[in-house]
Amino acid sequence: MATDVHGPVTTTGSSASAAVRVAGLSRTFDGRRVIDGLELTVRPGEFVALLGRSGCGKSTLLKILAGLDRDIDGTVFVPRRKATAFQAPRLMPWKKVWRNVLLGLPDKPERAVAERALEEVGLSHRADAWPKTLSGGEAQRASLARALVREPDLLLLDEPFGALDALTRIKAQRLVGELWQRRGCAVLLVTHDVEEAVLLADRVLVMDDGVIAHEAEIDLPRPRDIADPRFARIRAGLLDRLGVDATAEAA
Numbered sequence: 587m588a589t590d591v592h593g594p595v596t597t598t599g600s601s602a603s604a605a606v607r608v609a610g611l612s613r614t615f616d617g618r619r620v621i622d623g624l625e626l627t628v629r630p631g632e633f634v635a636l637l638g639r640s641g642c643g644k645s646t647l648l649k650i651l652a653g654l655d656r657d658i659d660g661t662v663f664v665p666r667r668k669a670t671a672f673q674a675p676r677l678m679p680w681k682k683v684w685r686n687v688l689l690g691l692p693d694k695p696e697r698a699v700a701e702r703a704l705e706e707v708g709l710s711h712r713a714d715a716w717p718k719t720l721s722g723g724e725a726q727r728a729s730l731a732r733a734l735v736r737e738p739d740l741l742l743l744d745e746p747f748g749a750l751d752a753l754t755r756i757k758a759q760r761l762v763g764e765l766w767q768r769r770g771c772a773v774l775l776v777t778h779d780v781e782e783a784v785l786l787a788d789r790v791l792v793m794d795d796g797v798i799a800h801e802a803e804i805d806l807p808r809p810r811d812i813a814d815p816r817f818a819r820i821r822a823g824l825l826d827r828l829g830v831d832a833t834a835e836a837a
């Protein structure tokens with residue numbers, strides 16, 4: 587797997603055993619250290635969810651991994667083939683859906699490439715639609731198709747279901763779980779939803795004080811059942827870590 591290395595400190599050695607390797611990462615805004623010596627490894631093909639209170643630096647970390655923010659200290663290894671999907675689908679309104687899917691790809695692929703990705707997310711019937719005519723869930727699926735055509739080794743998802751209604755959200759979560767299992771790429775999902783994290787991830791991380799403050803391996807079989815008492819226990823443990831009283835929340 588080809589890797590991108592960024593950061594002022596260049597570490598030698600192979601990262602073939604990891605899809606992401608972050609060492610001593612810090613990011614400061616206006617004199618405030620939002621990320622402060624963070625360490626993180628994601629294994630190839632691993633699904634990792636990242637939780638943390640609002641403003642703790644989750645999106646900042648994702649932007650750094652995406653290569654959109656390089657004003658950092660520390661070292662970051664990520665695969666060259668990576669793709670992102672954010673809460674806002676960021677489709678270009680003047681391009682039809684299939685052209686949006688291919689946007690930014692270097693070697694002008696054929697329409698069939700976009701159609702295959704749209705098929706994978708159940709949106710081939712909307713290939714010729716204009717973005718403004720899509721529903722929220724459809725736009726998010728188009729955004730996922732745009733990520734998939736990049737054939738990523740690492741998929742970075744920042745609250746991709748945050749703006750969706752409950753039913754569409756459940757469908758989108760299932761779709762991402764299926765795509766991950768089919769594609770075998772590593773996924774790093776930023777979410778506020780503890781249940782979503784436990785449903786989808788191999789490992790859930792909690793970010794606090796600029797570092798990964800806690801992690802939980804989720805060794806429940808898939809597909810996961812939120813009614814399973816083990817699910818409830820893991821969920822309660824994570825809520826506790828986040829400072830949320832699970833009993834008050836359930837009341």
Ligand SMILES: Nc1ncnc2c1ncn2[C@@H]1O[C@H](COP(=O)(O)OP(=O)(O)OP(=O)(O)O)[C@@H](O)[C@H]1O
Binds near residue numbers: 615638639647
């Ligand atoms: N470009 C920037 N300039 C100044 N401050 C920034 C910038 N980007 C992020 N921050 C600050 O860094 C902190 C972390 O922001 P970030 O968006 O990473 O948090 P987050 O954990 O993703 O929050 P949320 O869960 O609410 O989306 C916040 O206090 C934010 O104001």
